[in-house]
Amino acid sequence: MTNDTTDFSWVEHFYSLFLSRDICILFGGGLLICAVEFAMWEKIFLPKELSLELIGFLLVSYFLGLAISELGDWFNILGEMKLPEGYQSFFLFIQDMTENYNDNVLNRYERYIFVMNAGKIVGLSSLFGAVVIIMFALIRFIFNTKIPTVEYILLVFSLLIYGAFMIFDSRKSYKIIRETQDSLAIEIKSKLG
Numbered sequence: 001m002t003n004d005t006t007d008f009s010w011v012e013h014f015y016s017l018f019l020s021r022d023i024c025i026l027f028g029g030g031l032l033i034c035a036v037e038f039a040m041w042e043k044i045f046l047p048k049e050l051s052l053e054l055i056g057f058l059l060v061s062y063f064l065g066l067a068i069s070e071l072g073d074w075f076n077i078l079g080e081m082k083l084p085e086g087y088q089s090f091f092l093f094i095q096d097m098t099e100n101y102n103d104n105v106l107n108r109y110e111r112y113i114f115v116m117n118a119g120k121i122v123g124l125s126s127l128f129g130a131v132v133i134i135m136f137a138l139i140r141f142i143f144n145t146k147i148p149t150v151e152y153i154l155l156v157f158s159l160l161i162y163g164a165f166m167i168f169d170s171r172k173s174y175k176i177i178r179e180t181q182d183s184l185a186i187e188i189k190s191k192l193g
Helices: 010-041 052-074 090-100 103-144 150-192
Strands: none
Touching: 010 052, 010 103, 052 103, 090 103, 090 150, 103 150
16 A cells, blocks of 8 residues: 655655764764763863864764764663564655655654754763762862862753753654554554454
8 A cells, every 4th residue: 555645855864764863973072072071071072163173073973963862872771672563674664654644644753863863872971970070070079179060960960861851752742653553563463454
């Protein structure tokens, strides 16, 4: 059953299939880079203009964010990953979903995936950043007897609280995604007979 229910333009495809997911990866990696810079030099050095330095920062941020995402899967942050009921491949489910549902349903589904990815990647990055900052603060205290400033401590607590909240929120979004996938899969199978 082929049903042309999606009328996405190339811009909408780019946003929903690339930008909305990969922006989390890019931001998560950039957040960790900034946390490491702050931990080491108590300053953040961001590229100010379009240059090779900016391109390098974006590329390193992206690939670091991918590594963080994989670590999240490795640590099983979201819980057990399952295929939708009745499917042997996730790609077949996505194909059936795009053929059987309109843009509104697909956009809402993508929105939950974005929120889940943001929580997982940015949350983990925030927690890793806090750990790096704490480690450097301890090293400075032990070897230089330098006590962290109030701002330094507030930053660490902010990163810890934000990271924990984002991961908790991503787990909630993942649960909604799994329930939605199972419901859509059952409905698709009933439509196909």
